[in-house]
Amino acid sequence: MFFRASACLAVTIAGMLLSAGPATARHAYFGFGLCPMLETDRHSLASAIKRCSYNLINPNHTEDKASSYYALAQLYHIDRQYDLAIKNYTGAIGWWHEAPEPFWARGDAYAALGKTDLAKADYDMAAKLGAARPKAASDLCWARALRGGPFDLAMTDCNRALGARPDDDTALFARCIVHYRLGEAGAAIADCDAALKIDPKLAGALYVRGLAKGHSGDAGAAAADLAAAKVFSPEIAEDYAVFGITP
Numbered sequence: 285m286f287f288r289a290s291a292c293l294a295v296t297i298a299g300m301l302l303s304a305g306p307a308t309a310r311h312a313y314f315g316f317g318l319c320p321m322l323e324t325d326r327h328s329l330a331s332a333i334k335r336c337s338y339n340l341i342n343p344n345h346t347e348d349k350a351s352s353y354y355a356l357a358q359l360y361h362i363d364r365q366y367d368l369a370i371k372n373y374t375g376a377i378g379w380w381h382e383a384p385e386p387f388w389a390r391g392d393a394y395a396a397l398g399k400t401d402l403a404k405a406d407y408d409m410a411a412k413l414g415a416a417r418p419k420a421a422s423d424l425c426w427a428r429a430l431r432g433g434p435f436d437l438a439m440t441d442c443n444r445a446l447g448a449r450p451d452d453d454t455a456l457f458a459r460c461i462v463h464y465r466l467g468e469a470g471a472a473i474a475d476c477d478a479a480l481k482i483d484p485k486l487a488g489a490l491y492v493r494g495l496a497k498g499h500s501g502d503a504g505a506a507a508a509d510l511a512a513a514k515v516f517s518p519e520i521a522e523d524y525a526v527f528g529i530t531p
Contacts, residue, residue: 350376354386384411388407419445422454460492460493467499491524
């Protein structure tokens with residue numbers, strides 16, 4: 285893990301990630317270290333951005349700056365504010381230049397702006413830094429699926445991760461999310477089915493499978509999955525809506 289635990293971890297977002305099951309808990313630790321939501325608006329990106337921005341200028345904020353910059357960058361990225369995401373990924377890289385995550389993410393932001401040369405340079409550096417990490421493909425598959433793309437790269441990451449380890453429930457669930465975002469309900473259901481065979485208590489997989497079943501016209505099965513997901517994580521619908529994963 286490249287980014288240390290931080291109070292900049294969002295209670296809402298980390299809770300959502302943890303609800304996916306123990307196998308994905310580590311992503312709340314570094315992959316999506318987001319800032320605490322304001323209590324009056326737990327599920328608002330704007331609130332989280334405000335808190336993360338305050339952390340960076342607050343002289344009493346003693347946590348490592350890499351996590352704070354990376355957290356703020358991810359929030360801007362999710363909100364499609366790519367220039368601000370790039371600025372803060374660069375800030376994270378300045379503090380922790382040996383971590384591949386901010387290079388991958390900054391490359392995605394550059395690609396979204398059509399800056400292909402800069403994107404390629406970041407992807408090349410990320411690949412070099414992540415070469416020794418056996419779960420790099422799974423981590424990247426998850427991050428891109430949750431953040432909302434690029435979906436072609438997310439699918440490649442997921443398939444590569446599953447080629448190396450077919451029982452990787454993180455990659456199966458992430459690919460389920462990608463299929464759902466692409467409107468491929470049947471494929472989403474199949475991947476969430478596989479993830480849930482490995483861990484039947486993956487609340488996130490139950491929730492996304494329920495959404496996919498709703499789109500496939502199976503209202504009864506959809507309602508059952510959504511109800512089961514809420515047993516494990518009562519605010520799961522609100523948590524996933526932050527990432528644009530909605531019915």
